[in-house]
């Protein structure tokens with residue numbers, strides 16, 4: 001039986017990063033992954049690189065450019081006759097990026113001497129792992145430390161069966177071969193808004209059905225309100241408080257039934273239906289009955305604050321454990337676990353994991369929102385600053401949205417930063433650093449920010465916490 005120091009199951013952003021860091025630290029490391037790419041060959045990188053973060057961002061960028069060509073370039077005096085988009089070319093560009101990135105992980109594995117197994121891993125007792133290869137062959141491996149990083153899968157809803165063609169999850173919505181005339185989306189969450197935006201920008205009539213009565217309930221209400229207004233302007237039809245009761249494929253369309261907030265029953269027909277109502281930890285067939293690893297009530301692998309399971313030497317990271325289902329959170333856990341195994345300090349602060357929604361405008365936040373602070377009885381003061389008063393945003397023709405900073409009323413420590421507007425996916429990094437270093441809003445206010453940049457909105461919002469913003473009346 002081949003023995004490794006560290007054996008990782010799953011090569012998504014949690015697992016592959018853990019494997020590389022473990023190898024860097026001198027461990028004899030292997031990684032098992034079962035994912036098969038669009039070309040029928042094994043592909044590393046998990047959901048994120050193959051059918052998640054990266055392909056969705058590639059399509060968001062293509063469609064953002066097209067949307068600007070159609071609608072905003074004219075403000076700069078730029079015109080083009082009869083612009084059009086070739087969907088297969090756009091999809092092929094996305095596929096090329098995916099291939100480049102997933103191939104890059106294979107190269108990194110080779111460079112770091114991580115042994116890669118293409119197949120399915122199952123944890124047995126005594127830290128042994130059975131690998132089932134795609135050709136049916138099996139091999140048993142063993143390791144001193146095992147890291148489970150099997151990720152997550154989409155949640156299905158009763159009465160709305162995926163068929164991969166008309167009723168799809170994220171995988172299907174990334175691969176439409178033509179622009180659907182009418183697209184339905186169940187769930188106004190991160191995937192629903194990002195993928196709904198992609199196809200809306202290309203001309204689909206997009207209807208989003210959201211069960212909850214409020215929009216983006218996880219986002220600060222001021223920021224969610226601004227985002228909702230912008231999405232409405234773009235023509236995204238978001239119906240809150242709508243409970244889907246069933247969907248049926250009839251010929252080449254889907255008939256979708258739902259009940260609105262007032263109890264009224266409705267039926268709409270769409271050409272494609274994306275179900276994006278959340279994801280759940282994926283552990284199917286992973287744990288043998290006698291391996292000893294426990295799951296929690298939500299079906300996630302139970303871990304302590306250091307990502308250690310209840311079995312000595314068995315760790316779990318990424319989407320298959322508690323905490324936000326985000327690639328960077330999983331990667332940081334991967335690094336922390338590898339370093340803990342090496343006897344170093346390893347820790348992930350779940351309170352400062354940034355979130356970004358890559359719509360137009362982008363939405364980004366870190367830390368607590370105003371409601372969470374109030375519910376927890378924390379005294380706060382806030383400062384906001386609009387991009388409408390930021391010269392760089394005007395020059396970019398993207399002068400919408402705002403930055404909002406929440407600080408403790410007594411200590412001034414920054415508790416949360418919430419943004420909607422241009423490139424806030426990049427601006428949030430400064431605020432994560434500030435929070436990690438326990439900065440006060442005064443600290444942010446005293447830092448010199450380059451002019452003219454979008455980051456001046458962060459500076460001015462920090463000044464606004466004490467009502468001393470310069471470029472607007474306080």
Ligand code: FAD
Pocket residue numbers: 009010011012013014015032033034035045046047048049051052053054056119120121122149150151152170191282285286317318319320325326327328329330
């Ligand atoms: P995964 O990436 O899911 O990887 C797990 C891997 O393990 C997979 O390759 C799987 O095939 C393999 N596996 C599972 N079981 C076994 C087994 N028994 N044996 C062998 N292999 C196994 N997050 C962000 O931070 N930013 C974004 O912009 C973003 N965009 C997203 C867009 C979409 C459409 C989706 C669906 C998700 C997005 N996410 C984003 C979330 C992000 O993809 C996940 O948080 C991240 O991929 C989780 O990483 P992971 O390594 O835990 O799991």
Ligand code: NAD
Pocket residue numbers: 157186187188189190191192194209210211212242243244276277278279324325326355356357358
């Ligand atoms: P989500 O949790 O972001 O949103 C799901 C939405 O569906 C929620 O608003 C929920 O209230 C709603 N919902 C649940 N059941 C419903 C029902 N029966 N009918 C109508 N609405 C219903 O989940 P998601 O959009 O599927 O994305 C899954 C996860 O993937 C995200 O939470 C995030 O962790 C990750 N992700 C991240 C990014 C990013 O970082 N930019 C992008 C995509 C996905």
